[in-house]
Amino acid sequence: MIKIKQMSLRTRLIISVIICILFPWAGTYIVSNYVTKDVLEQRAAKQSEDDLRMIELGIKNMLDDIMYTSNYIQFNTKMNQLLKSHALINPDSPNVKQEIALNYIDISNELTGITNLLMPLYITILYNNDLYYTNYSQIDFNPLQFKEKPWFEKLDHLSFYQTYWLGAHPTYIESESDTYPYLITIGRRIQRANSSNSYLIISLKENEIKKLFNQFQSEKRVKFYLTNADGEIYSSLNTEEVGTTLRYGVTNSDYQIVNYEKEKHLMVSYPVSYSNWRLVSLVPYKDTIGSINMVTRTTILIQGGFLVLFLIGLIMLVREFTKPITRLHHVTKAIKQGDLSARIYVSGSNDVAQLGHSFNHMLDTIEEMIEQIKIQEEAKRDAELEMLQAQINPHFLFNVLNAIRLKIKMDGNAGSASLIYSLSALLRMTINRNNAFIPLEEEVTIVKHYVDLMNFRHQHDVELDIDVSDSASNFQVPRFFLQPIIENAIIHGNINRKETIKIIASEQIDTYLKLIITDNGKGMDKLTLEGLRKKIFQPKGLDTVKSSKSFNGIGVHNVYQRMKLIYGAEFQLSIDSMEGEGTTVTFQIPVNKRWL
Secondary structure, three states: OHHHHHOOHHHHHHHHHHHHHHHHHHHHHHHHHHHHHHHHHHHHHHHHHHHHHHHHHHHHHHHHHHHHHHHHHHHOHHHHHHHHHHHOOOOOOOOHHHHHHHHHHHHHHHHHHHHOOOOOOEEEEEEOOOOEEEOOOOOOOOHHHHHHOOOHHHHHHOOOOOOEEEEEEEOOOHHHOOOOOEEEEEEEEEOOOOOOOEEEEEEEEHHHHHHHHHHOOOOOOOEEEEEOOOOEEEEEOOHHHOOOEOOOOOOOOOOEEEEEOOEEEEEEEEEOOOOOOEEEEEEEHHHOHHHHHHHHHHHHHHHHHHHHHHHHHHHHHHHHHOHHHHHHHHHHHHHHOOOOOOOOOOOOOOHHHHHHHHHHHHHHHHHHHHHHHHHHHHHHHHHHHHHHHHOOOHHHHHHHHHHHHHHHHHOOOOHHHHHHHHHHHHHHHHHOOOOOEEEHHHHHHHHHHHHHHHHHHHOOOEEEEEEEOHHHHOOEEEOOOOHHHHHHHHHHOOOOOOEEEEEEEEEEOOOEEEEEEEEOOOOOOHHHHHHHHHHHHOOOOOOOOOOOOOOOOOOHHHHHHHHHHHHHHHOEEEEEEEOOOEEEEEEEEEOOHHHO
16 A cells, blocks of 8 residues: 555556456456356257257157057057957967968058058067067068067056167167167057957168167267167267267256266256157367357457556557656756756646646746845855955954064064964955955964964974865865864864865865864864864854954854855865874865866
């Protein structure tokens, strides 16, 4: 949260735009993907169910033919008389073959009336006396072998109205085993008047159901199956799968997503009339839902692409609209670093432009006020300097002149002339008010004259050791900024022994002038030094190092305030002292072309 607050208005607006556009689109994509997926699955399942319903109608017609045939044989009166006559044939009769042949002809003629109208079926009628009737050649298959099948005994447990649905099994017609390898068979027990059991077995070629499957195959890789409730396959487009078992719950009325042959499939199951058989369809997921879902996903992605283009355009507009605010931010940073000349350039008359114009006007006003304050402060400083320069200590002048007079009277040597010259030069520099800034070399010369006069007045033996580089000698400095420092060193230093004041000045290229004043006086302890620093560097207050005996009345505190006012925060003044070793004052004056 803190990082967000630290961001610029432009960045926050851009992030807000991105969130407000991309997040809803991403949410729409995710939600629509799941919702569309469910809808498409249901639609595909409905389509598969419709296909299965149509297939079931075809299978129902086939089973109707089988049931109609079985019911006709079971309940038709004439057919019952023929079957009864056939059942009464004595197998031991010498004319048994002729009787059977005649009865075959009668039954065949009777059945021809209905079988010609129905789909091809294999019909078998078995009697207890090992007699039988078939509409196929016994050369291919002996129908008495049915009695050896494990399922045949189940027919005895059926009522005369029940049907045993055997399902798919290998064909018993050997001549057609290559063409039609599987049959789908039902069995029934036929009621006889003499209470003897007869059995009816009707078989349908599995290939007939496969033809029905092919009609709905079309271009899809859909797989259709006819199974029982346990998933055993009775019919399939792939003959090799007949007899195998689907390992999925085929009785489930809802569609399922299953893995079949290492690929996701949509499985739909539909019940078959007359039995507990099921029709099952397996459709490759990506061929139905996948392709439709891909179209939907592509549509959403295209919409996303347009949204991204719109977002880029919107971000560019936001950046363009917020340029004045960004410029305003850069200007405020520049002003914070001290550049009051920086301005924001805006055009137009909208609210942001008016804000920029108002800001520029405010800066102009502030700069004018600062300039006025500078002019006033310079005038004030000049007036103070003129006033201080005019207030030369009469007591000092009297003492010096009296000492010179006595020296000339008693000694009459050439040194007196030098003293008078020094005093004359010092008075001349004091009275001169034309220039507030003079070369450093000239300021050092004033200090030399002052030290000569102080040595004479107080009988000191103070020596000046001056080391000023050529580049620093012409550096313009404020008038009389160095004299109070030298005066303070002489007055507060140790006057009972020889003292040396060393002045070192060097200019750092294009940076600042470094000026070091060092004396070998008595120095100060840490507590005294700390108190002195506080008094000198305080914003306002009395200059505690100013003395009534000072040559010009300008103290060290006043010097520091003057230099700060002239050079600003870049000016540095430091004071270091060790008790018994002396004091060092260091000036760091920034290079300002205005004073060169």
